[in-house]
Amino acid sequence: MASRAFPHHIPRQASLARWVPRQPGSWAMVLAPAMVGTVSVGLSDRPFAHTIAMALLISWDWVLCYCTQYALSRWMLSPAGRRSAAAWLGWTLATVICGCATLAAAPGLLRWAPIFAVLCAASLLDIAVRHSASDMVSQTAGIIASCLVPAVLPSAVDSAAAVLPDDLAWWNAFGWWPPQAFDARLLSVAAMMFGYEFGSLLFVRSMIRRFGDDRYRQAAILWHVGILLAAMMAAYLGVFTRPWAAIFTALALTARVGVWDAANTRQRPPISCLALTECVSVVLTSICTVIACMP
Numbered sequence: 001m002a003s004r005a006f007p008h009h010i011p012r013q014a015s016l017a018r019w020v021p022r023q024p025g026s027w028a029m030v031l032a033p034a035m036v037g038t039v040s041v042g043l044s045d046r047p048f049a050h051t052i053a054m055a056l057l058i059s060w061d062w063v064l065c066y067c068t069q070y071a072l073s074r075w076m077l078s079p080a081g082r083r084s085a086a087a088w089l090g091w092t093l094a095t096v097i098c099g100c101a102t103l104a105a106a107p108g109l110l111r112w113a114p115i116f117a118v119l120c121a122a123s124l125l126d127i128a129v130r131h132s133a134s135d136m137v138s139q140t141a142g143i144i145a146s147c148l149v150p151a152v153l154p155s156a157v158d159s160a161a162a163v164l165p166d167d168l169a170w171w172n173a174f175g176w177w178p179p180q181a182f183d184a185r186l187l188s189v190a191a192m193m194f195g196y197e198f199g200s201l202l203f204v205r206s207m208i209r210r211f212g213d214d215r216y217r218q219a220a221i222l223w224h225v226g227i228l229l230a231a232m233m234a235a236y237l238g239v240f241t242r243p244w245a246a247i248f249t250a251l252a253l254t255a256r257v258g259v260w261d262a263a264n265t266r267q268r269p270p271i272s273c274l275a276l277t278e279c280v281s282v283v284l285t286s287i288c289t290v291i292a293c294m295p
Contacts, residue, residue: 033149073123107163248288249284
């Protein structure tokens with residue numbers, strides 16, 4: 001009887017895939033809000049060197065969190081879970097070490113910990129229940145967490161928000177959330193990036209995974225019409241310093257959905273063309289978000 005052959009080594013690409021996500025689209029959605037937030041907070045009147053250093057540190061922590069969640073989800077879904085365990089344990093250790101260093105420099109970031117913990121738990125629970133890392137719930141939770149990164153930055157770069165009072169009690173909401181913990185411009189950045197990223201999730205899903213499903217196609221169209229109306233309302237209310245950039249972004253994203261929807265009613269679009277469209281969209285959105293929210 002012939003013996004069953006087992007490979008003596010794991011291919012390098014397969015081994016690397018357990019540690020680092022290989023989806024360029026996912027990396028763009030993870031990094032774009034953090035980078036836009038870093039540029040936006042760097043353009044403020046805060047001390048430049050300290051502000052940029054803390055913003056980049058938080059961005060790095062967020063990348064570690066993403067890699068940890070990715071490796072953990074692979075471990076949960078993979079039948080050969082032992083091989084993936086080293087990846088998520090390694091990323092978890094790196095996240096804890098860097099996270100503790102960041103919290104030592106800015107304890108005020110703890111006020112955001114429960115929100116991110118809930119989003120992480122929702123994502124992992126959905127993966128465990130549905131046995132898929134590409135479900136809407138888990139991906140939406142990841143998008144919300146990614147787009148919250150710009151809103152977190154004041155708790156690290158503003159001296160009044162970066163610390164917690166010594167006599168802080170859990171019921172003291174004002175102590176946990178002082179006014180300095182919020183920055184209207186960075187909240188606008190978070191909102192604009194969420195509008196793009198959730199719309200991109202619906203759009204891409206309607207073009208690939210759920211092609212032919214009218215529910216996703218209609219949801220993508222309605223969402224983009226909604227962000228266009230929201231951008232116009234925000235411009236009217238004076239939310240943006242340069243409202244034309246926000247309106248232009250919403251118009252471009254809505255037109256993107258309309259053109260693709262009209263051109264691909266029967267045939268699934270080429271992945272390369274769709275990827276190029278999304279690449280242009282994320283660059284355009286990032287640049288216009290910085291311009292719309294500049295001081």
